[in-house]
Amino acid sequence: MRRSQEPGLWALFSAGGMLAALVLPVLVAVLWIAAPLGWVELPTHANLRALIGHPLTRLVLFAVVSLALFHWAHRFRYTLYDGLQLYHLNQLIAIITYGTATVGTMVTGYALVVFP
Amino acid sequence: MPDTVTLEVQRYRPEEETGPAWQRYEVPFRPEWMVLDALNYIKDHLDGTLSYRWACRMGVCGSCGMLVNGEPVLTCATYLEELPHGSIRVEPLRGFPVIRDLIFDLTDFLNKLKRVSPWLVRKKEQPVADGEYRQTPDQLAEYKQYSMCINCMLCYSACPIYELEPEFIGPAAIALAQRYNHDSRDEGVQARMDVLSQHDGIWACTFVGECSAVCPTNVDPAAAIQRYKLSATLDWVKSTVLPWGKR
Amino acid sequence: MNPDYRPYHPKWHRTPIPIFWWVRKRAYLKFTARELTSLFVAYSAVLLMVHVRAAGGSEEAYERFISWLQSPLVVALHVVVFIALLCHTVTWLNLAPKAMVIRLGGRRLPDAAIVLGHYAAWLSVSGLLAWVLVGT
Numbered sequence: 040m041r042r043s044q045e046p047g048l049w050a051l052f053s054a055g056g057m058l059a060a061l062v063l064p065v066l067v068a069v070l071w072i073a074a075p076l077g078w079v080e081l082p083t084h085a086n087l088r089a090l091i092g093h094p095l096t097r098l099v100l101f102a103v104v105s106l107a108l109f110h111w112a113h114r115f116r117y118t119l120y121d122g123l124q125l126y127h128l129n130q131l132i133a134i135i136t137y138g139t140a141t142v143g144t145m146v147t148g149y150a151l152v153v154f155p
Numbered sequence: 156m157p158d159t160v161t162l163e164v165q166r167y168r169p170e171e172e173t174g175p176a177w178q179r180y181e182v183p184f185r186p187e188w189m190v191l192d193a194l195n196y197i198k199d200h201l202d203g204t205l206s207y208r209w210a211c212r213m214g215v216c217g218s219c220g221m222l223v224n225g226e227p228v229l230t231c232a233t234y235l236e237e238l239p240h241g242s243i244r245v246e247p248l249r250g251f252p253v254i255r256d257l258i259f260d261l262t263d264f265l266n267k268l269k270r271v272s273p274w275l276v277r278k279k280e281q282p283v284a285d286g287e288y289r290q291t292p293d294q295l296a297e298y299k300q301y302s303m304c305i306n307c308m309l310c311y312s313a314c315p316i317y318e319l320e321p322e323f324i325g326p327a328a329i330a331l332a333q334r335y336n337h338d339s340r341d342e343g344v345q346a347r348m349d350v351l352s353q354h355d356g357i358w359a360c361t362f363v364g365e366c367s368a369v370c371p372t373n374v375d376p377a378a379a380i381q382r383y384k385l386s387a388t389l390d391w392v393k394s395t396v397l398p399w400g401k402r
Numbered sequence: 403m404n405p406d407y408r409p410y411h412p413k414w415h416r417t418p419i420p421i422f423w424w425v426r427k428r429a430y431l432k433f434t435a436r437e438l439t440s441l442f443v444a445y446s447a448v449l450l451m452v453h454v455r456a457a458g459g460s461e462e463a464y465e466r467f468i469s470w471l472q473s474p475l476v477v478a479l480h481v482v483v484f485i486a487l488l489c490h491t492v493t494w495l496n497l498a499p500k501a502m503v504i505r506l507g508g509r510r511l512p513d514a515a516i517v518l519g520h521y522a523a524w525l526s527v528s529g530l531l532a533w534v535l536v537g538t
Binding site for chain 1 (some may be wrong): 419421422425434437440441443444446447448449450451453454455457458461464465468471472474477480481484485487488489491494495497498501505523524527528532535536
């Protein structure tokens with residue numbers, strides 16, 4: 040399994056790490072800290088819908104969410120594997136982490152496609 | 156300034172003991188002394204049975220690496236004076252089986268080193284009459300840093316992954332593979348990639364980065380491995396995602 | 403690990419690895435903390451989709467989601483998430499030149515220039531996203 044999959048998983052991990060590094064801090068700061076504290080005004084419900092409705096926004100959201108999940112899956116897998124020395128559970132850990140990221144990607148894709 | 160310093164040395168005498176034990180030695184403190192000088196003082200004046208490896212005393216041979224206060228260092232390049240006051244703990248490098256006292260076995264590394272073909276691989280040797288393989292200073296600069304490795308094993312000792320997964324080929328061997336990969340005279344990139352693109356090659360590494368932090372010659376094996384991952388991934392993209400772009 | 407992997411002399415001593423090996427050295431602890439920032443990356447990704455879903459629902463449902471975001475405990479949680487994400491960004495961007503070799507006109511770009519370029523990209527992306535969210 041190793042030969043064919045490691046580079047692909049690492050590519051997803053790296054792309055996710057880079058995207059997360061560039062976009063997530065500002066999103067968390069604006070959406071979930073500054074706006075709830077009233078420091079900035081977020082778009083109204085209708086405007087936000089229009090913004091997310093734009094195909095480009097949906098594409099960016101899909102890439103960020105999906106790759107961030109694969110970034111987590113890869114890192115967390117090795118944290119469990121080496122950090123807790125769970126070598127005998129290697130297969131199970133891989134299935135759970137990458138599986139979660141795959142399911143998350145599909146759910147995200149579906150949610151963005153059917154977004155009103 | 157104190158006139159003596161205490162060294163706590165890890166002893167292991169397999170014919171007497173089932174596991175390691177600590178032994179304390181009081182040695183003169185001299186500001187110009189390295190930890191290795193203190194060990195030599197013990198060997199010459201206090202206890203001739205203490206076993207450890209050393210040769211050049213000048214950071215070139217790479218045989219006197221030990222854990223000093225838990226950090227992997229060359230004992231010939233660590234002043235007694237630069238260590239915090241109090242006793243100094245000296246142990247064999249971590250991650251290797253200990254043969255006796257401060258001496259560990261490095262057969263495993265030597266076997267791994269061979270696997271990455273750390274020499275110039277040529278498909279066909281050029282006849283002597285054609286002259287030497289010429290290289291520009293820029294081409295030399297591509298690999299020179301990696302060629303500074305003295306096989307001292309400090310990077311292996313600093314690497315938790317090597318300790319956890321002894322199958323891992325490890326920092327120095329991969330850096331030395333890159334040393335030849337980046338050499339303009341070499342043609343062995345593919346053969347080394349076949350060995351290193353396995354899990355026990357580059358992919359076991361999770362980039363702790365301590366290998367580079369402890370390297371006495373600034374080789375930066377961590378960078379060598381991450382660059383290898385990037386090129387292995389680009390290779391994979393070329394051959395899998397874009398099958399028409401096969402090399 | 404396969405116990406038969408490394409045949410060594412029965413009298414050679416191997417120190418067992420403690421389960422908490424990663425607290426043994428400051429550098430290992432920092433490494434483990436860096437790896438665990440991935441949990442916060444995943445949390446933000448999931449919450450982003452929850453936010454999208456709330457926006458797709460009725461106006462009242464969205465108001466309810468917003469008031470949940472405003473509760474002090476949730477804000478405190480998100481401050482922690484933000485700090486963890488900053489750690490992720492800083493460590494990620496600082497280590498970028500280790501994996502990348504960028505050549506310009508046959509010369510290798512110095513590591514500092516690659517890091518600086520990444521920080522510039524981070525700043526621009528952050529500015530752009532903030533403008534899209536707040537300025538429109």
